[in-house]
Amino acid sequence: MSSQTSLAIDNPDDPICTIPVSVSQLMVEIVPGLKFKIDTGSDVSTITAADLALLDSLGYKASESFYISPGRDGRGDTRVETQRYTVSIPIGEYSFTTDSLGTMTALPTGRIVNIIRNIDFVPSHTEMSVLGIDFLEQFKMEFNYNDKSLSLYRQLPEGYQKITDITTSSSPIDKIMLGNRYYLTIKAERKRNNYFIDTGIRNARIKLPARESSRSHRNLADTVIISARGQFPGKIDNNAWLIFGDRAGSYQVCYYDNDEEEYAINPLNLFDQDIILDFKGNALLLRPYSDYGHNRHSVSLSSIKGVSPQLVDGLIKEMEAGRRDADNN
Numbered sequence: 001m002s003s004q005t006s007l008a009i010d011n012p013d014d015p016i017c018t019i020p021v022s023v024s025q026l027m028v029e030i031v032p033g034l035k036f037k038i039d040t041g042s043d044v045s046t047i048t049a050a051d052l053a054l055l056d057s058l059g060y061k062a063s064e065s066f067y068i069s070p071g072r073d074g075r076g077d078t079r080v081e082t083q084r085y086t087v088s089i090p091i092g093e094y095s096f097t098t099d100s101l102g103t104m105t106a107l108p109t110g111r112i113v114n115i116i117r118n119i120d121f122v123p124s125h126t127e128m129s130v131l132g133i134d135f136l137e138q139f140k141m142e143f144n145y146n147d148k149s150l151s152l153y154r155q156l157p158e159g160y161q162k163i164t165d166i167t168t169s170s171s172p173i174d175k176i177m178l179g180n181r182y183y184l185t186i187k188a189e190r191k192r193n194n195y196f197i198d199t200g201i202r203n204a205r206i207k208l209p210a211r212e213s214s215r216s217h218r219n220l221a222d223t224v225i226i227s228a229r230g231q232f233p234g235k236i237d238n239n240a241w242l243i244f245g246d247r248a249g250s251y252q253v254c255y256y257d258n259d260e261e262e263y264a265i266n267p268l269n270l271f272d273q274d275i276i277l278d279f280k281g282n283a284l285l286l287r288p289y290s291d292y293g294h295n296r297h298s299v300s301l302s303s304i305k306g307v308s309p310q311l312v313d314g315l316i317k318e319m320e321a322g323r324r325d326a327d328n329n
Contacts, residue, residue: 003044003069003134003178006086006118015151016139017091017114020106026199026268028131028150031058031092032108035129038150040277041198041260042132043071043179046124047085055087062087062121069122071177074130074200075228076260081122088117096147104148126228133179137279143268145275153276160276160285164245167194167282182279184265187243188253189215193263197277201266202226204234204254206242209262213255216240225256232256245284 009016019028026038034054052062067084091114094106119135140153169181183194188208201207204225213220213235220235234256242251251270267275267284274287 003120004138006120007138008117009154010115010117011113012154014153014155014157015142016116016153018094018144018147018149018151019091020094020096021143021148021150023148025202029092029094029106031090031112034089036131037074037128037200038136039074039130039198039200040133040136040182041072041076041196041200041264042074042130043134043177043181044069044073044081045119045121045130045132045135046073046126047087047121047129048124048127051129052085052087055089058090060088060090067120069120069178071122071132071134071179073122073125074128074132075126076200077125079122079125083123085121085123086118087121088115089119090115094149096149104146106147106149133182133279136277137180137182140281141277141279143275143277145271145273156276156278156281156285160274160287162245162283162285163247164284165282166197166277166279166284180279184244184267184284186265189240191215195263195265196261197267198261198264199266199268200228201264201269204256205251205266205269206240206253207262207264208253208255210234210255210257213237220255223254223256225254225258227258227260229258229260232258 019030021028027035028038029035034051055062062085065084065086066082069081069084072078090112093109093111093113095109096104096106098104124130140156142151142153144151164184167183169183174181182197184197185192186195188206195206216237218237218239220237223234223236225232225234234254236252236254238252239250240253242249267277271286273289276285278285
């Protein structure tokens with residue numbers, strides 16, 4: 001199956017857009033009043049009747065067609081839709097300012113700086129419009145940490161360093177969905193798994209199933225995880241040891257069960273620096289910290305928020321051994 005095959009961009013120069021993000025739920029504002037959830041866990045992009053009406057009022061009328069669209073939506077429900085909307089979306093310009101307290105505010109200037117044409121959507125059943133992986137994988141997706149903004153590119157911008165590979169699901173079932181499923185290989189507490197990239201995860205950075213809590217030798221705190229599927233009791237380890245790519249350090253992981261993927265990561269919650277997800281280029285990239293004189297890409301200095309460099313040094317040999325194991329497998 002295919003989707004987003006007729007995308008066109010009025011101004012193809014990069015960045016195609018830079019739009020503000022509400023970090024709590026990863027919602028982006030395209031123009032005032034028009035918001036979408038950024039959800040790599042949704043196979044399909046969905047749109048509400050209200051947002052279709054808003055676009056119509058702005059002069060962007062959707063065309064409706066019959067098209068079989070199988071996939072998981074922003075709530076994780078697997079659906080087969082036959083109704084498809086194709087519509088163009090105007091991209092507003094925003095000015096990002098910081099007040100005396102350091103709070104960043106995005107203000108619309110009133111200008112339309114670009115138009116992305118012929119975006120395919122299926123009807124939303126969640127009362128929320130979603131830009132799913134079928135759309136997002138067409139671009140290099142940059143999350144700007146300080147501005148709390150999202151930029152889309154056709155070509156990789158300068159100043160980034162690749163940290164690790166992104167892999168694609170080879171499951172026959174996933175292949176019939178409209179969007180691909182993408183994964184990062186992470187070693188958590190000395191055990192390696194493939195973690196599904198899901199920006200729909202709200203208050204958890206890294207998810208493991210509850211049975212894996214035995215990995216930790218520390219006291220785990222009780223918590224409640226909130227997702228589109230509901231609320232789930234879980235455990236938190238605030239100092240789990242992680243290795244992926246050339247990064248290593250301690251970070252918070254959550255152990256809980258629901259009917260979504262057992263192992264998942266929201267990389268936009270994980271780092272306190274700019275990040276790019278290049279799905280078709282199969283790479284996760286970070287912008288090095290500008291206030292460090294040394295190369296933050298080295299294995300002895302992690303870019304994971306809250307890391308202790310002393311912990312990282314103790315993991316280097318384990319990282320190297322893990323790479324040798326991976327090469328031998």
